[in-house]
Amino acid sequence: MDRLTEIELFVRVAELGSVSKAAGRLDISVSAASRYLMALETRLGARLMERGPRHASLTQIGAEYFERCKLVLAELREANSLVSATAVNPSGVLRITSTVSFCMLHIGPLLPEYARRYPNVQVDVEVSNRYFNLLDSDVDLAIRTREYEADSSITIRRLAETRRVLAASPGYLSQNGMPRTPADLLKHRLLLYSYANRPDELHFERDGVETVLPVVGCMKSDEGQVIRAATLQGYGILVQPKYVIYDDIVSGRLVPVLDAWDLPRLTINLAYASRRFVPAKVRTFIDYLxxxxxxxxxxxKWTE
Incomplete structure (x- = not known):
């Protein structure tokens, strides 16, 4: 039995005036309770109570110790209640970061329902297409879209996988034709994402055969929504994760190009600082997402 339980036993004996009654409340034998009290007194080097067959009474120092111990146990119960309540009803500021596109499509629209479930959590969203160093910032949770995640100092939870696809507007394709092979892209205007891994190369794979195509974009941007807007206006063929343009493809605003070829897929990861106990505000948002x-x-939807 640990020291805290010894103290709890001592307090119960003092309150009930009986070792046997206290032992019954804690579901231990009377002989075991007596041994625990002796161990407590031996460790403290003081006689805390006089114990008889049916009654136990505090010594003077035991009475003083009892008053202090009652306060300690009350504080502990209050602390435990606070932690339990926080786990059920988290509070505080939750700082999240992700790209502009992901925040617009998959963070912002979800916040009203999350706020309804957890009204005491304030969500701060840091929108950035560059990745924060979680250990050097105040960010609690980062959503990252990468071909791989190499940072071993943080905890990674996989959220989903997405294809990267090429697409263009129906108007553009009617004027410029539909590419049939990767090489045909060299005759077209390409809109490229500058933060992509090797944006000036497209690595196609089909039936186990890989084709690497060096490309030059007529436009580059570090923001996928800028590329998407220009493509919707018929400016060229974009290369974007499918989660960014899925609704455009379903609605027919954009048409997939070379869809039988696969580009390296991306994994959408949830990243947070490694720790034994994940704060409730972080855990609840991860579970919700x-x-x-x-x-x-x-x-x-994003990989078919």
Whole structure:
């Protein structure tokens, strides 16, 4: 039995005036309770109570110790209640970061429902297409879209996988024709994302055969929504993760190009500082996001 339980036993004996009654409350034998009290007194080097067959009474120093111990146990119960309440009803500021596109499509629209579930959490969203160093910032949770995640100092939870696809507007394709092979892209205007891994190369794979195509974009941007807007206006063929343009493809605003070829896929990861206990505000948002992604079946939609 640990020292805290010894103290709890001592307080119960003092309150009930009986070792046997206290032992019954704590579901231990009377002989075991007596041994624990002796161990406590031996460790403190003081006689805390006089114990008889049916009654126990505090010594003077035991009475003083009892008053202090009652306060300690009360503080501990209050602390435990606070932690339990926080776990059920988290509070505080939750700082999240992700790209502009992901925040617009998959963070902002979800916040009203999250706020309804957890009204005591304030969500601060830091929108950036560059990745923060979580250990050097105040960010609690980062959503990252990468071909791989190499940072071993943080905890990574996979959220979904997405294809990278080429697409153009129907108007552009009617004027310029539909590319049939990767090499045909060299005759077209390409809109490229400058933060992509090797944006000046497109690595195509089909039936186990890989084709690497060096490309030059007529436009580059560090923001996918800028590229998407220009493509919707018929400016050229973009290369973007499918989660950014999925609704445009479904609605027919954009048409997939060379869809039989695969570009390196991206994994959408949840990244947070490694720790033994994840704060409730972080845990609840992660669970909420995972629940939403599973409900919407995004993994299938973005990889089919």
């Amino acid at each position: 995972v629940e939403h992604f599973e409900k919407m079946d995004y993994q299938r």
